[in-house]
Amino acid sequence: xxxxxxxxxxxxxxxxxxxxxxxxxxxxxxxxxxxxxxxxxxxxxxxxxxxxxxxxxxxxxxxxxxxxxxxxxxxxxxxxxxxxxxxxxxxxxxxxxxxxxxxxxxxxxxxxxxxxxxxxxxxxxxxxxxxxxxxxxxxxxxxxxxxxxxxxxxxxxxxxxxxxxxxxxxxxxxxxxxxxxxxxxxxxxxxxxxxxxxxxxxxxxxxxxxxxxxxxxxxxxxxxxxxxxxxxxxxxxxxxxxxxxxxxxxxxxxxxxxxxxxxxxxxxxxxxx
Amino acid sequence: xxxxxxxxxxxxxxxxxxxxxxxxxxxxxxxxxxxxxxxxxxxxxxxxxxxxxxxxxxxxxxxxxxxxxxxxxxxxxxxxxxxxxxxxxxxxxxxxxxxxxxxxxxxxxxxxxxxxxxxxxxxxxxxxxxxxxxxxxxxxxxxxxxxxxxxxxxxxxxxxxxxxxxxxxxxxxxxxxxxxxxxxxxxxxxxxxxxxxx
Numbered sequence: 001x002x003x004x005x006x007x008x009x010x011x012x013x014x015x016x017x018x019x020x021x022x023x024x025x026x027x028x029x030x031x032x033x034x035x036x037x038x039x040x041x042x043x044x045x046x047x048x049x050x051x052x053x054x055x056x057x058x059x060x061x062x063x064x065x066x067x068x069x070x071x072x073x074x075x076x077x078x079x080x081x082x083x084x085x086x087x088x089x090x091x092x093x094x095x096x097x098x099x100x101x102x103x104x105x106x107x108x109x110x111x112x113x114x115x116x117x118x119x120x121x122x123x124x125x126x127x128x129x130x131x132x133x134x135x136x137x138x139x140x141x142x143x144x145x146x147x148x149x150x151x152x153x154x155x156x157x158x159x160x161x162x163x164x165x166x167x168x169x170x171x172x173x174x175x176x177x178x179x180x181x182x183x184x185x186x187x188x189x190x191x192x193x194x195x196x197x198x199x200x201x202x203x204x205x206x207x208x209x210x211x212x213x214x215x216x217x218x219x220x221x222x223x224x225x226x227x228x229x230x231x232x233x234x235x236x237x238x239x240x241x242x243x244x245x246x247x248x249x250x251x252x253x254x255x256x257x258x259x260x261x262x263x264x265x266x267x268x269x270x271x272x273x
Numbered sequence: 274x275x276x277x278x279x280x281x282x283x284x285x286x287x288x289x290x291x292x293x294x295x296x297x298x299x300x301x302x303x304x305x306x307x308x309x310x311x312x313x314x315x316x317x318x319x320x321x322x323x324x325x326x327x328x329x330x331x332x333x334x335x336x337x338x339x340x341x342x343x344x345x346x347x348x349x350x351x352x353x354x355x356x357x358x359x360x361x362x363x364x365x366x367x368x369x370x371x372x373x374x375x376x377x378x379x380x381x382x383x384x385x386x387x388x389x390x391x392x393x394x395x396x397x398x399x400x401x402x403x404x405x406x407x408x409x410x411x412x413x414x415x416x417x418x419x420x421x422x423x424x425x426x427x428x429x430x431x432x433x434x435x436x437x438x439x440x441x442x443x444x445x446x447x448x449x450x451x452x453x454x455x456x457x458x459x460x461x462x463x464x465x466x467x468x469x470x471x
Contacts, residue, residue, distance in 0.1 A: 188356075197325070197347075197348045200325050200346050201324050201325045201346055201348065202324075204324040204325055205322075205324040208322065208324060212324075216327065216328075
């Protein structure tokens with residue numbers, strides 16, 4: 001009799017667990033359906049607003065006040081990143097034509113155009129110019145991004161952005177990175193044949209008064225390592241070759257499939273779509 | 274009376290002379306090292322420019338709210354013997370202290386750096402005002418220093434006066450000239466030098 005009771009209890013427990021997990025599954029299904037509908041709708045509205053060169057929509061897109069349901073890419077249509085680029089272009093060209101543009105949206109537009117590597121491969125100064133303007137806006141008003149509340153928007157220049165900014169600027173200033181250089185014996189942390197203290201001084205100099213303040217809360221060693229390491233990525237190696245910058249690549253440098261990245265076209269210095 | 278006159282005459286001669294001596298002393302006061310300037314503000318130092326200078330303040334109870342602690346890569350000011358450098362600024366009075374530190378695993382190398390510094394400091398600051406250079410076992414230099422620290426800690430924990438410990442190994446000296454004091458010392462596995470402007 002006792003055994004029978006225990007067995008019955010186990011069956012009841014199993015049924016309850018199955019019912020609960022079903023419940024959770026149907027919750028996720030319902031939530032995903034809702035998100036998919038919202039995502040498709042926001043995407044469509046964003047595309048038509050940006051097609052119409054709508055400045056307010058472009059600013060709202062960048063600050064995340066509008067079209068914030070970006071849960072997944074919408075298959076067969078323009079990517080969210082491409083919409084971001086278009087919104088940034090609308091905002092920056094409005095600012096250039098002396099239209100009234102919100103500073104936070106303008107900052108995000110400049111950052112987006114830097115990240116989109118605007119001006120490459122011939123004019124790296126263009127993307128760097130956008131970054132200088134973004135940093136100047138943020139330094140002039142540290143509360144600039146305080147009103148932004150969106151998971152799609154970063155309210156601080158990201159570590160990766162700052163790393164790229166530092167190394168692009170360093171090389172375009174005439175700085176040297178030689179991957180064939182050997183570090184002297186007994187040196188502590190080194191990368192590309194130089195110790196981290198030397199890189200710290202050089203990279204800080206490249207970002208002097210235009211963003212070095214934001215490095216305060218970033219791990220210095222990782223920042224230095226990643227920034228210098230980034231000079232081996234095809235886009236920077238390709239542009240450096242074209243501009244005659246002082247970048248010497250390692251002897252066994254592989255031009256293709258760099259660290260799991262896709263194919264790269266060295267004639268146009270851009271990734272193959 | 275005659276004696277008094279003589280004394281007045283001597284005093285009259287001595288006063289300007291004494292003044293000149295004290296004046297000359299401030300003029301002779303060594304400048305801050307590394308092309309820095311005592312009493313310069315943090316921003317003045319940063320705008321020299323010193324690219325690697327950055328604030329490294331850590332908040333703790335009782336911290337002097339006017340103190341700015343900052344770090345600098347020693348290489349930027351041509352200092353290659355030390356790996357670490359701190360500059361201390363007072364928000365009102367400016368640069369007031371410079372600290373450098375070298376991590377050295379070999380005690381012979383540590384002593385060599387210490388002696389090299391002594392030569393330079395003797396020349397710039399004159400005789401050391403304090404000298405505590407006693408080691409219980411010269412062959413185990415770092416261990417002797419370590420033992421002394423351990424003993425001081427033990428006495429302190431027991432509530433005893435650790436200044437009364439005898440034969441405690443130490444290797445340190447200090448200099449003073451004008452408003453500048455320099456401390457030079459070896460601790461287990463490291464050599465430090467600190468300039469203090471008061």
